[in-house]
Amino acid sequence: MNKGLHHCLFALAFCFSLSSCSQQEANREAPEQENQHAAHEAKATEGTLAIQAQSEPDTLKGSLKAEAHGMIGPAHLTIAYHSPAVRGRMVWGGLVANDQVWVTGAHSATSLQTDHPIMLGDEVIEAGKYALFTIPGEEEWTVIINKNWNQHLADDYSEAEDVVRFKVKPEILQQHQERLRYEILSQGEEQGAVVITWDKLKLAVPVSAPSI
Numbered sequence: 001m002n003k004g005l006h007h008c009l010f011a012l013a014f015c016f017s018l019s020s021c022s023q024q025e026a027n028r029e030a031p032e033q034e035n036q037h038a039a040h041e042a043k044a045t046e047g048t049l050a051i052q053a054q055s056e057p058d059t060l061k062g063s064l065k066a067e068a069h070g071m072i073g074p075a076h077l078t079i080a081y082h083s084p085a086v087r088g089r090m091v092w093g094g095l096v097a098n099d100q101v102w103v104t105g106a107h108s109a110t111s112l113q114t115d116h117p118i119m120l121g122d123e124v125i126e127a128g129k130y131a132l133f134t135i136p137g138e139e140e141w142t143v144i145i146n147k148n149w150n151q152h153l154a155d156d157y158s159e160a161e162d163v164v165r166f167k168v169k170p171e172i173l174q175q176h177q178e179r180l181r182y183e184i185l186s187q188g189e190e191q192g193a194v195v196i197t198w199d200k201l202k203l204a205v206p207v208s209a210p211s212i
Contacts, residue, residue, distance in 0.1 A: 063106035070184025072192030073209030081105035121166030
């Protein structure tokens with residue numbers, strides 16, 4: 001074998017070795033990235049539903065156990081609640097009274113859980129699990145984050161355990177939403193909202209989650 005051919009074969013073998021090493025490195029990195037992403041994927045609790053947009057009544061009885069999951073910046077948020085249906089009833093000012101603390105769902109207190117600090121109103125909410133209450137009003141609602149998430153409706157609600165209270169204006173919709181629905185929507189790198197829709201009303205609660 002002449003020296004030129006020998007050098008050529010050596011160069012090809014060296015390039016193949018580099019390529020193989022690079023691929024192995026990429027393969028090692030990929031699972032790590034996938035695992036990091038999977039850690040934030042929605043993991044619904046067994047027996048819960050994700051309530052969808054729904055303009056027509058359904059045949060399911062009672063208030064359904066539901067969850068909403070989503071990312072806002074680096075924070076993974078979970079809302080756990082029971083979803084009642086309109087069923088032809090007068091909701092606002094009827095089924096749900098104005099100017100009274102409402103569980104914003106049914107049965108157990110609606111909970112908000114975050115794995116990263118978030119901003120609600122002017123307050124930093126540390127990672128953890130909280131109750132989410134509201135006080136509906138004709139012109140604006142009061143949104144309440146409370147320490148005691150494990151309670152029946154608002155029976156044990158205490159204002160002394162509030163973490164933050166702030167005002168949000170509701171929006172009237174043209175499209176009817178039969179079952180109470182929560183969504184967690186990202187609206188930028190660090191901004192988003194917890195959106196509540198029921199009947200023909202929508203309440204978008206601004207949330208931010210700055211990186212730390």
